[in-house]
Amino acid sequence: MIACGPASTPARSPDSDPAAEAAPAVPDPRPVPPAADEPPPVLDASAADEAAARAIVEAKCARCHGADRVWNETADAAEWNAILDRMAGLGATLEPQERETLLRYLLSR
Numbered sequence: 001m002i003a004c005g006p007a008s009t010p011a012r013s014p015d016s017d018p019a020a021e022a023a024p025a026v027p028d029p030r031p032v033p034p035a036a037d038e039p040p041p042v043l044d045a046s047a048a049d050e051a052a053a054r055a056i057v058e059a060k061c062a063r064c065h066g067a068d069r070v071w072n073e074t075a076d077a078a079e080w081n082a083i084l085d086r087m088a089g090l091g092a093t094l095e096p097q098e099r100e101t102l103l104r105y106l107l108s109r
């Protein structure tokens with residue numbers, strides 16, 4: 001006869017219980033701190049661009065046609081460059097800096 005010992009059941013490790021791993025869902029009561037390392041917003045950058053662009057158009061473009069001719073035009077960068085080249089050919093005198101300021105504003109509208 002073969003004597004059968006008591007059935008040996010391996011001890012269950014508590015680590016194998018997935019429920020024991022889950023962290024309890026406790027809402028964090030702390031307020032969200034302000035992002036301290038973000039640069040301060042430059043509040044008047046676009047306003048300055050717009051004022052500069054309007055001054056350039058009044059001074060350099062509106063003597064031949066209304067400034068509305070400029071503001072009513074919708075064009076992409078390539079088209080504006082072509083228009084400004086054509087205007088220069090007609091007699092418009094834009095400094096490179098003015099052209100850049102005007103283009104930047106026109107394309108940002």
Ligand code: HEC
Nearest residue numbers: 057060061064065069070073083086087090091092093094
């Ligand atoms: C010397 C006169 C003159 C000046 C200065 C001038 N323009 Fe014009 N512009 C014209 C004439 C003429 C037309 C119409 C003929 C044409 O479109 O080529 C025109 C047309 C335009 C149009 C319409 C173009 C289209 O394709 O419908 C735009 C936009 C424009 N001008 C923008 C400008 C801007 C921006 C400036 C200033 C940087 C400027 N113009 C300065 C004479 C001028």
